[in-house]
Amino acid sequence: MPSRTENSIVIDAPYDLVWEMTNDLGSWTEFFPKYASVEVLEREGDTVRFRITKFPDDQGRVWSWVSERVMDRARGEVRARRVETGAFEFINLHWTYEEVPSGILMTWRNEFTMKADSPLSDEQITANITREAPIEMGLIKDKIEARALAEYPVG
Numbered sequence: 001m002p003s004r005t006e007n008s009i010v011i012d013a014p015y016d017l018v019w020e021m022t023n024d025l026g027s028w029t030e031f032f033p034k035y036a037s038v039e040v041l042e043r044e045g046d047t048v049r050f051r052i053t054k055f056p057d058d059q060g061r062v063w064s065w066v067s068e069r070v071m072d073r074a075r076g077e078v079r080a081r082r083v084e085t086g087a088f089e090f091i092n093l094h095w096t097y098e099e100v101p102s103g104i105l106m107t108w109r110n111e112f113t114m115k116a117d118s119p120l121s122d123e124q125i126t127a128n129i130t131r132e133a134p135i136e137m138g139l140i141k142d143k144i145e146a147r148a149l150a151e152y153p154v155g
């Protein structure tokens with residue numbers, strides 16, 4: 001059975017701004033501090049294939065992979081999967097955006113299984129995502145809300 005995680009945050013900003021900023025792969029190194037680079041390899045309509053390279057981890061390993069995202073702005077969702085799975089047997093991501101009274105509820109759902117010879121177990125990855133996702137989401141929230149305040153001042 002695959003492992004699953006789910007994390008959510010409400011961002012006090014207009015839908016269009018949240019969508020634009022979180023789907024601008026060029027800005028991901030600002031949102032995800034462990035990403036050294038994000039390189040778009042191919043774009044066709046609402047589908048983008050890209051390479052993420054992380055900074056070296058504590059053991060000096062550099063993790064890099066190719067993912068594919070399919071964005072559906074009208075439905076408020078993004079589905080992604082790793083094309084180069086690396087240590088994962090598979091990993092699928094589902095991001096949703098929902099308007100709520102206090103802003104946009106952004107939810108990240110991950111479903112994955114690690115390969116038998118992976119240096120990390122499903123439990124370790126689950127713990128890592130559970131620890132890191134709220135931090136990353138908080139950083140995203142802060143950056144988007146700061147931009148929203150600058151572009152859409154109240155009063």
